[in-house]
Amino acid sequence: MEAMLHITTLHYLVLGAALFLLGVIGVLTRRNVVIVLMSIELILNAVNLNLVAFSRYWQGMPGHLGGPGALHGQVFAIFVITDAAAEAAVGLGILIAFFRNKETVNVDEVNLLKW
């Protein structure tokens, strides 16, 4: 019973992989730009989950790779969060510029440029 309640690194990784796949499917299938942007956030959050889980895992490891060096994952996650925020800000800005000229947020109507 106790063993069942124990959450291991693997659980986090499976959740991360699931989030990642959901994000990829979202980007590839959804037609609303705002939802596509949200799916991209989902991918970046999968990355964060991975990084923090791995960081936790390496902290518990003996040897030169464990210990303080294992905090790199946490630092990386903070950078990724910042990056996601910047990307969302620029993305919404571009979307507003686009919407002003075109009055749509549907990617199917992003169709001026094609071969």
Added chain:
Amino acid sequence: MGTLGFSATDYLLVLPITLLTLFALGILLIDLWIPPEEKWVNAVMALCGVAFSAAAIWNPFRPGILVYLEAHGFSGRPAMLNAMVVDRFAIYFWYLFLAATAIAILMSVRYLETEHENHGEYYALMLLSVAGMMCMAAGLDIVLIFIGLELMAISTYVLVGFLRRDRRSNEAALKYLLLGAFSSGIFAYGLSLFYGLTGSTNLAVIARELANNVLKSEYRPVAIVALLTTITGLLFKIAAIPFHQWAPDAYEGAPTSITGFMSVAVKAAGWAMLLRILILGLLPMRPIWVPLLVFVSIATMTGANFAALTQTNTKRLLAYSSIAHVGYMLLGLIAGTATQLSPDGIKGILIYLLVYTFMNLGAFAVITSLRHRNVIGDELDDLNGLYSRAPVEAVLMLVFMLSLAGIPPLAGFWGKYFIFLSLVSSGHYALASLGVFYSVFGLYYYLKIANAMFMGKVEKDGEKLPIGLTMRAAIALTGIATLYIGLLPNSFIELVNWALGIAQNPNVARLTH
């Protein structure tokens, strides 16, 4: 790893990056005081920023420092707690980015006035994206590489959409942002898996751990997944088929000066990152990534060359041509044995990037100069009769086109020469002949441009093309460089040899831990 602190040397080594950032912020500030008709001051500031940054690069030609470093077994100088390494490879790319940026700034001055979008942010974002590129080229830590990549990419998204009132520009920016952010996410996922597998974010340690432990353990499949996602992200950034869809759209919709900037500087930065990661970090996985690159390279050369045939928009045509060039460059990484890189192949890639910077920027400078009054100037028909309207530019454009096609006495030939040579000497005869075949094939669409310029009927707008002074400087610089490298390549080959002297030496590993 002793104390957690930066020394004065650290700050000196990253001074070029710091200066670029400071100048970018300075431009944003002084832009507020500059009246609309004197916005060229921003361009002067930006050029100063580039010049100061170039002057601040730890001068590799000054004897002493490198001799000292090499005598002490250093291959390059690690800085900022091993987050980056300022080696010859990085310095080579830093100069390359700065040269490309200077020329792109010269191209922009008149163009932005014509578009009525002459804002200081343009130059500030350009400098910031170069700061990001420098981090990518010098990055030893995947965190820094990722942040550099994002700094470059986010600045470029805005630059692509800089013509706010132009729907094509909006659309290009939106597409570029969505696909760029998507690929960054995939790339970061791969990096997070590598961190998990090896317990380090340092490329040198990742390489060591992969070779010694991970690839021999039961985690090998995870390493392969990590490789696939990472390499997908990398190939997205350099626009290789099948991850190229964003490139033609972004190139066509972006302001033409930014198209030129993206096609050389952003691409070179993508290559610097790809070479760093594949050569330094993932070399132990070479047997796995070589077959992937063979597939991607063949697909890229085939797809891009055929797609370029049917284009009627010059910017879009050159976008496909730049994708095709990625295909040739990838061949340089394939050359060599299953576990060993071919030095000639990497040399070919670096020379290719150098000459490509000048010839492609030159071509885009000529296209940018066609923009005047109500003429957008990016259709193939707009080139009609250019020879009678601007003879010098038309002749130089012909030089750029022949150079892009790889005709022997011109610069473009040397990049292809070393890459195909490395393929032949490592026994990849089929790939080498395919590359040569597509080079000849590409001549068709380059000559289509030449044909329009020299044979095309002059339209009613037959007057001389008004070309500004800065634009003339940009075209002249790129033209001279293309001819000079083509006719006297020795010193440039020496330069690349010099740049690779350290990058190929995986001694960076011993600096860490």
